Amino acid sequence: MPELRHDPIQKRWVIIASERGRRPEDFPKPEVERASAFCPFCEGNESKTPPEIAAIRHNGSGPNSRGWQVRVVPNKFPALRIEGDLDRKGVGIHDRMNGVGAHEVIIETPDHNLGLADMPVDHLEKVLWMYRERLVDLLRDFRFKYILIFKNCGAAAGASLSHPHTQIIATPVTPLTLAEELSSARDHYRHKERCIFCDVIEQELDAGDRIVLANNSYVVIAPYASRFPFELFLAPRHHQHSFAEISGGMLRELAITLKEVLLRIKKCLKDPPYNFLIHTIPNVKVTPKRTAYWDTIAVDYHWHIEIMPRLTRIAGFEWGTGFYINPTAPEEAAKYLREVEL
């Protein structure tokens, strides 16, 4: 059983995934599979993954067979396990709990080489629809405090398989960065009765020089205090606190927007490795006993997507300090991305 452990000094939770138990001789692992290697995510290899959780299929094909467009399976080497109770307890000054959670993979397409930037908008919309489906479904399990949807694309971004896929991890605690964002949003709302994200979006639209694109539904910004070169922030222009509540129309608009921004990144930076994550509210329907203060203010939050091309190596300096050195001003990054010819 994986374990969650809490550091009382840096206030962070860590998953000790002992079942993935890595010994000294297991490092470093191969960066990514060879081009010729067998791919368990390709069509026809459905039996090589754990049984599917959900899929979008045509022609009435049955589960775990050919004929799917988007397919969701449990991660074969999960960081967290779906079975069991949390079993929180203290270990002296530390805290631990069982590694209860979920770890799923959304296989975005049967086509091994079709990235999100290149797929038709109709198909990308199906992928995003599946994000929402899985989020809504996992939110029903009140043991899960937070549901993370994230994508690692390219070996340098942490992907171990190159077939296009997204991961979902449901955790029994709200991650630190999210807790910080929720707390900032709460403080701002308490003082000003406005959403802090709405304020930032408004300010950026006024300034203009960090805007990569803006349409009626979404805005994409190179954040004023970007940690990484070409880091981006994508958010709905109209306040909405949860990705789970996105409408069908807004999903369609998101597919159009996300495709454009990923295409701009791809062309501008020569198809770089990248990560993105959806930041949304925690699972607010948890039992009162397990409800932390920020759950009560989750409606003040504003969901968004963080997109991070992986262009620089992160050194110990950043890990040990939470301080970032970014060699490209966000105004410059936005300008380069705006000027890409699509």
Place this chain on the structure above:
Amino acid sequence: MPELRHDPIQKRWVIIASERGRRPEDFPKPEVERASAFCPFCEGNESKTPPEIAAIRHNGSGPNSRGWQVRVVPNKFPALRIEGDLDRKGVGIHDRMNGVGAHEVIIETPDHNLGLADMPVDHLEKVLWMYRERLVDLLRDFRFKYILIFKNCGAAAGASLSHPHTQIIATPVTPLTLAEELSSARDHYRHKERCIFCDVIEQELDAGDRIVLANNSYVVIAPYASRFPFELFLAPRHHQHSFAEISGGMLRELAITLKEVLLRIKKCLKDPPYNFLIHTIPNVKVTPKRTAYWDTIAVDYHWHIEIMPRLTRIAGFEWGTGFYINPTAPEEAAKYLREVEL
């Protein structure tokens, strides 16, 4: 002039090092210099670095000439600049200040291929002595709120030159991770009148299974909530809040301890890339106007060194959440490291 920018939502400072201005075509840069490449840190090439700030020399050799053992120079491409005022101001909802600070390089040895783990204890002691010298000197500049001493060893750990060197960055704000640690230490002390680090060290010595080594002066622990496989924490056994106050005898003991632990890492993990950082108190003598709350409690802090072998790739998941997945339990890591034959 580089700029510091503050994100009001995630509460972090970022250095926008515009003078390093990287355009899309500048990524990715070469991983590390070729073996045959010219090295500005080698003996005889003193004129290829900015003029030296300090050096340990024998034979009465003059500055910027041959004959040094340890040499300190300004970073040729500094993230922060020594000249100027902070000039703090708001930019709408954001904050900015000038990128005032210092960025120095400690060249650890004239020998291009002599790593810290392999150098004689006498020489390593000189390197550590220079760490303390530079720290004490930089603390005299009250514009600097925090002095970071850190080392990137190997391309995967962020080093762009392979010649053994350590970096020092003096920043006009206390980095987030340090502020969090200082705040935890303050809270703990206020409630219990004990140092939280002393408590953790005591608990770990009692448990024993995460201890890598312990002598009369220092203890090296694989932390209970380790973020990374084989991450280590090295601290003095007796309470001391600042690395600037380390005695000559304790510097010698530190050289012995650090050499042993780096040698264990090298042998156990086949000479992996690694980072280490010294965490010490912020510059407490800043003017009252600039003194944040944690400065008053800095004496409750306990300096230590974080050592992070770079064995796994960090994905967007970790960046976007502050949540870590570690595939090697710290009890296992400590056991492997203890069992290394030196």
